[in-house]
Amino acid sequence: MPNFFLAIILFLSGFFYLSAQTKPKPKVTNPPKLEEGEATPIAVDSPKVEPSRSQVRLIMENDAFGGFSDRYYTNGARLEFHTTASEDNLTRKILGGWNHFFVPKTEDTKYLMGLSVGQEFYTPTNISKADVSFGDRPYSSRGYIGNSLTTWTNSSSITTELELGMIGPSVGGKSAQINFHNLIGSPTPQGWDTQIPDSYSVGINTDYRKFWHRFFGAHYNLNLGNIYTNTSAGLIFRLGKVDTNPGPGSSALMPGAPILHREGEGYWYFYINPGGTLQVYNATIQGQVGSDKTYKSTTRTSSLSNWDSFLTNPSYETGERELLYRSLSEDNGKNSLRRFAIFNEFLVKGTSNPYDFGMNYLIFNTVFNGAEDIEKVFKTILLKNIADQWDSLPENARILAVYSLFRPEGGKQPSFMRYYAYEILSQFILDPRQREQLLELLREEVEYRENKTYIADLKRPVGFVRAGFVSVSSSGFLFSINYNYQTVDFISASGLPKQHQWLGFQLGKVF
Numbered sequence: 001m002p003n004f005f006l007a008i009i010l011f012l013s014g015f016f017y018l019s020a021q022t023k024p025k026p027k028v029t030n031p032p033k034l035e036e037g038e039a040t041p042i043a044v045d046s047p048k049v050e051p052s053r054s055q056v057r058l059i060m061e062n063d064a065f066g067g068f069s070d071r072y073y074t075n076g077a078r079l080e081f082h083t084t085a086s087e088d089n090l091t092r093k094i095l096g097g098w099n100h101f102f103v104p105k106t107e108d109t110k111y112l113m114g115l116s117v118g119q120e121f122y123t124p125t126n127i128s129k130a131d132v133s134f135g136d137r138p139y140s141s142r143g144y145i146g147n148s149l150t151t152w153t154n155s156s157s158i159t160t161e162l163e164l165g166m167i168g169p170s171v172g173g174k175s176a177q178i179n180f181h182n183l184i185g186s187p188t189p190q191g192w193d194t195q196i197p198d199s200y201s202v203g204i205n206t207d208y209r210k211f212w213h214r215f216f217g218a219h220y221n222l223n224l225g226n227i228y229t230n231t232s233a234g235l236i237f238r239l240g241k242v243d244t245n246p247g248p249g250s251s252a253l254m255p256g257a258p259i260l261h262r263e264g265e266g267y268w269y270f271y272i273n274p275g276g277t278l279q280v281y282n283a284t285i286q287g288q289v290g291s292d293k294t295y296k297s298t299t300r301t302s303s304l305s306n307w308d309s310f311l312t313n314p315s316y317e318t319g320e321r322e323l324l325y326r327s328l329s330e331d332n333g334k335n336s337l338r339r340f341a342i343f344n345e346f347l348v349k350g351t352s353n354p355y356d357f358g359m360n361y362l363i364f365n366t367v368f369n370g371a372e373d374i375e376k377v378f379k380t381i382l383l384k385n386i387a388d389q390w391d392s393l394p395e396n397a398r399i400l401a402v403y404s405l406f407r408p409e410g411g412k413q414p415s416f417m418r419y420y421a422y423e424i425l426s427q428f429i430l431d432p433r434q435r436e437q438l439l440e441l442l443r444e445e446v447e448y449r450e451n452k453t454y455i456a457d458l459k460r461p462v463g464f465v466r467a468g469f470v471s472v473s474s475s476g477f478l479f480s481i482n483y484n485y486q487t488v489d490f491i492s493a494s495g496l497p498k499q500h501q502w503l504g505f506q507l508g509k510v511f
Contacts, residue, residue: 135493141173168198234275358385476510
């Protein structure tokens with residue numbers, strides 16, 4: 001897989017070269033030769049040509065900015081460069097016809113060609129778990145580069161962008177988030193090795209904004225491609241010092257127009273933007289189409305959840321135990337202590353299990369709790385408890401203990417560690433025949449899950465509300481702060497949050 005950021009550098013170099021080649025050049029004509037005695041003609045003003053203007057814009061979004069919960073869409077960033085597009089500009093020639101379906105060509109119509117570089121990171125509700133997160137949003141990271149054309153008038157704008165990129169580990173989401181969390185002292189995300197696998201992406205995106213009144217307008221968005229295929233619509237209510245200028249877009253997920261600015265004229269406004277999205281396809285949730293590396297399940301289940309398939313002579317007590325085992329396996333990431341209490345009550349007490357709570361917690365954490373990262377103080381307590389029992393532990397229990405207490409940050413849960421935990425657990429709750437059958441089922445499950453990524457079902461309708469403040473000075477400096485609220489875009493497990501919110505800001509300058 002080629003380096004994604006090397007591709008960005010090459011694209012940037014090519015873009016700046018093309019922008020230099022496509023700037024309008026003044027036509028030079030030789031003055032007519034005058035006959036002897038002929039008067040010099042009076043100079044006539046040539047038609048005015050709009051001077052070439054350039055700009056940069058940075059959009060940053062993160063759920064940590066507002067102190068919100070770290071989950072779902074957790075980080076987004078986008079850097080843009082735009083410049084005036086002449087009639088000879090290649091991007092304008094390719095995308096101009098499509099844009100003119102929405103914004104008519106007049107003497108006042110303006111054109112900006114743009115280059116964008118962006119990234120998006122997504123995580124489940126509980127980032128402390130190394131295992132796949134059933135019923136939750138999977139880990140995924142996306143990076144892209146884009147070439148766009150913005151066509152705009154006094155009251156409407158349309159931005160159409162052609163996008164190339166990729167999704168998967170090569171984007172670098174794992175190292176980026178781990179380093180950022182270590183820098184700010186947040187918990188280290190443990191499950192990035194389960195993220196949606198690598199694939200290339202291509203898409204075309206169109207954002208159209210129209211204002212009928214300086215305080216009221218609407219926007220429409222269409223995405224087509226193998227990462228996102230969806231359509232959005234919403235209303236925009238504004239209040240402030242502004243005319244019908246559409247203004248810039250508001251989100252890294254839906255960036256819209258860049259800095260729309262007329263020299264010497266500034267504006268500012270507060271806005272609220274309610275709307276909705278209809279999803280057809282979302283690779284950051286569903287994975288690559290046709291991939292054999294993805295799978296899904298409606299609940300967090302394992303072979304331990306279906307005891308009736310191998311427990312003989314079912315009884316009332318057996319059925320009750322099965323319900324308790326199933327409650328151990330259904331993990332929403334918020335109930336570890338309650339489920340550990342169930343584990344101790346029914347898989348420790350009354351069995352031949354010889355271990356103290358330290359080793360039993362590591363078994364529980366590996367089998368039933370998604371290999372959750374252990375807090376430092378609790379890890380010290382577990383280490384002391386296991387050290388007191390060290391001489392009596394078999395080899396598989398020692399390996400499990402060492403790995404669980406000293407595993408690498410952000411590392412995937414190895415399949416043999418899960419199997420060791422299954423093996424130790426089954427020794428003390430089943431007879432030899434049942435144990436052999438159970439371990440065979442568990443082996444098949446481990447082999448099936450190896451090198452696969454859990455994916456979630458797509459939720460078609462998604463609602464959102466955006467609000468914020470935008471200021472563009474008379475010299476073309478942009479500052480904006482944006483709040484985003486969105487319902488979940490996947491079908492989540494019972495008990496998981498059904499919404500997410502984050503803050504973002506924009507900085508930019510016309511020059």
